[in-house]
Amino acid sequence: MLxxxxxxxxxxxxxxxxxDALRELLWTVGDKVKENTSSMLQDVRAGxxxxxxxxxGWIVDMARFLDREELDVTAHADLIALVEGGRALSQGxxxxxxxx
Numbered sequence: 001m002l003x004x005x006x007x008x009x010x011x012x013x014x015x016x017x018x019x020d021a022l023r024e025l026l027w028t029v030g031d032k033v034k035e036n037t038s039s040m041l042q043d044v045r046a047g048x049x050x051x052x053x054x055x056x057g058w059i060v061d062m063a064r065f066l067d068r069e070e071l072d073v074t075a076h077a078d079l080i081a082l083v084e085g086g087r088a089l090s091q092g093x094x095x096x097x098x099x100x
Contacts, residue, residue, distance in 0.1 A: 013062070013066060017062065039051075040052065044083065050083055050084075052084060053084070056076040056077075056080050057080060059073055059076045060073045060076050060077050060080070063076075075098040075099070078097060078098055082094075
């Protein structure tokens with residue numbers, strides 16, 4: 001799956017997908033779609049498989065490639081488990097589960 005990534009500039013990936021860049025992107029996109037019901041939530045409610053492993057699984061895989069100790073993606077791995085386990089949590093319960 002990560003075949004060919006050895007040819008990618010590690011520093012460029014760290015800048016593009018670093019905490020500051022991803023946080024800014026998250027807040028920008030989140031503000032634009034805050035009134036929407038995400039397709040993933042629609043899938044969960046319908047009992048269908050979701051794209052959680054495609055999205056967050058990629059982040060977990062990329063962190064392993066770059067250096068897992070430097071990039072802690074524990075919350076992403078936990079989120080995958082929660083979604084795939086069909087867990088329904090309040091906002092507070094979700095924060096507690098992911099920010100332990």
